[in-house]
Amino acid sequence: MKKEDVPQDQGNLSRTDLKELVYATDENGKYTTALSSGWEPKSIALSNSIEEISERIAIAKAQVVNNEISPISYYMEFCRMDIGVLSSYVGMWQWRVKRHFKPKVFAGLSDKILKKYSDAFNITVEELKNFKVN
Amino acid sequence: METNFTHHQSAHCENGVASNLLKHNGLNISEPMVFGIGSGLFFVYLPFLKVNYAPAISYRPMPGQIFNRLAKRLGLKIKRQKFSSEANAIKALDENLKNNIPSGLQVGVYNLTYFPDEYRFHFNAHNLVVYGKTETDYLISDPVMENVTTLTHDELKKVRFAKGAFAPRGQMYYPIQVPANVDLKGAIIKGIKNTCRDMLAPMPIIGVRGIRLVARLIKKWPVKEGTKKANHYLAQIVRMQEEIGTGGGGFRFIYAAFLQEAAVILNNDELQKLSLEMTAIGDLWRDFAVEASRVYKNRSTKVDVYNLLSDQLLGIADKEEVFFKKLKRAIS
Numbered sequence: 001m002k003k004e005d006v007p008q009d010q011g012n013l014s015r016t017d018l019k020e021l022v023y024a025t026d027e028n029g030k031y032t033t034a035l036s037s038g039w040e041p042k043s044i045a046l047s048n049s050i051e052e053i054s055e056r057i058a059i060a061k062a063q064v065v066n067n068e069i070s071p072i073s074y075y076m077e078f079c080r081m082d083i084g085v086l087s088s089y090v091g092m093w094q095w096r097v098k099r100h101f102k103p104k105v106f107a108g109l110s111d112k113i114l115k116k117y118s119d120a121f122n123i124t125v126e127e128l129k130n131f132k133v134n
Numbered sequence: 135m136e137t138n139f140t141h142h143q144s145a146h147c148e149n150g151v152a153s154n155l156l157k158h159n160g161l162n163i164s165e166p167m168v169f170g171i172g173s174g175l176f177f178v179y180l181p182f183l184k185v186n187y188a189p190a191i192s193y194r195p196m197p198g199q200i201f202n203r204l205a206k207r208l209g210l211k212i213k214r215q216k217f218s219s220e221a222n223a224i225k226a227l228d229e230n231l232k233n234n235i236p237s238g239l240q241v242g243v244y245n246l247t248y249f250p251d252e253y254r255f256h257f258n259a260h261n262l263v264v265y266g267k268t269e270t271d272y273l274i275s276d277p278v279m280e281n282v283t284t285l286t287h288d289e290l291k292k293v294r295f296a297k298g299a300f301a302p303r304g305q306m307y308y309p310i311q312v313p314a315n316v317d318l319k320g321a322i323i324k325g326i327k328n329t330c331r332d333m334l335a336p337m338p339i340i341g342v343r344g345i346r347l348v349a350r351l352i353k354k355w356p357v358k359e360g361t362k363k364a365n366h367y368l369a370q371i372v373r374m375q376e377e378i379g380t381g382g383g384g385f386r387f388i389y390a391a392f393l394q395e396a397a398v399i400l401n402n403d404e405l406q407k408l409s410l411e412m413t414a415i416g417d418l419w420r421d422f423a424v425e426a427s428r429v430y431k432n433r434s435t436k437v438d439v440y441n442l443l444s445d446q447l448l449g450i451a452d453k454e455e456v457f458f459k460k461l462k463r464a465i466s
Contacts (some may be wrong), residue, residue, distance in 0.1 A: 001382065001383065001413065001416060001417060018280075019280055020145070020378055021144060021278070023166065023382075023390070025413060029410065031166070031387075031390065031394050031395075033145075035280070036382075039376065039382075040427070041372060041376070041426070042372065042373070042376040042423070044369075044430065045370075045426075045427060046252045046253075046373060048365070048430055049186060049252075049366075049369060050251075050252060052186075053186075080186070080254070081256060081298075082184065082186075084184075084299070085256045085297060088297040088301065089297045
């Protein structure tokens with residue numbers, strides 16, 4: 001990549017002041033560094049993943065409202081986790097975490113267990129118990 | 135308390151931390167040099183490890199390996215500590231800062247509050263340096279950021295004890311012994327040999343073969359997984375390739391910069407030529423990203439575009455195979 005080709009696209013990141021360092025060649029073919037403000041193909045890839053996550057969150061929310069899954073599953077999506085990550089945060093086996101996705105099982109969970117989840121999601125136990133649509 | 139640490143921005147976090155810490159300890163070594171000697175260029179496809187619901191692809195070796203190899207090849211001693219207790223991890227770091235030792239940490243990205251939201255995933259192989267502490271904050275030199283920044287005590291605890299794959303477990307590292315004279319030449323040759331071996335490894339998921347495997351899978355994804363998933367997987371490849379900290383082109387440009395530096399030190403003109411070739415390969419990776427992004431932006435449902443992308447990637451794999459064979463010959 002030549003120095004003048006270093007992309008300076010307006011990234012659609014939430015923070016626009018972030019500039020990345022890249023290595024590029026100058027007019028004599030010697031390597032030097034330059035700052036890049038963003039590159040469109042990359043921004044698209046990033047926003048693609050963000051969209052993917054928003055979709056998952058929306059689906060999970062609808063399922064919680066219909067009482068198909070427990071709020072734990074919703075907050076897991078909200079915090080961009082998957083079952084593996086969540087289970088290591090709460091220190092329980094994956095099958096146990098999966099079981100807690102069932103609304104019936106969730107309703108019977110002790111505060112001690114709920115605390116583990118709420119800590120992992122960075123919310124309070126009350127918020128986890130009383131799931132609000134918004 | 136604050137140590138007299140100088141922050142330099144770098145393209146990749148681990149190189150940057152290594153380079154910055156060594157510069158602080160009196161060994162002036164550039165980022166590409168760290169990357170090359172530590173054999174940072176790599177490719178691996180891990181279908182059984184899912185990152186954000188897509189198979190993991192990495193353009194770099196396991197976290198910590200670059201610095202470890204560099205240390206071994208230059209004869210440095212690095213101390214690495216992992217902790218089972220959060221309190222001990224904090225104590226050890228504070229102790230270091232008191233003794234004027236800036237320390238490298240492996241951290242999770244998700245709770246790094248100074249990152250834009252789009253970068254905050256549960257990815258645990260980020261590196262940064264802590265160089266001081268105030269009443270409320272830790273002073274942070276994150277090598278991919280332009281300037282130094284801060285994290286509150288609580289935030290730093292969270293990122294050090296992030297969970298999931300490659301959980302850092304509070305990992306802290308710092309050089310304890312840096313020799314005055316290092317054998318750069320020998321280290322460079324070892325580093326290059328290692329990279330050639332990795333990239334030409336007779337393993338289906340590693341190096342050039344790994345790239346070919348992914349290229350062939352791109353053809354199958356839309357049929358087997360549906361276009362939506364196929365597009366998501368493609369985006370993942372591009373994200374990993376152009377992620378913050380790669381310097382673009384899946385690290386190829388950093389490696390080309392290393393070869394250029396190595397050519398001067400080893401007095402080897404062949405490496406100079408190979409550096410140009412690597413730059414061209416890096417540009418091809420970027421072209422691939424441009425094409426791939428078109429596919430998942432337009433949500434094109436033609437099967438043909440995937441075939442084109444696949445062929446493009448196969449072309450890159452062929453070029454890299456030739457390249458690494460030449461590189462191997464150039465230093466033997």
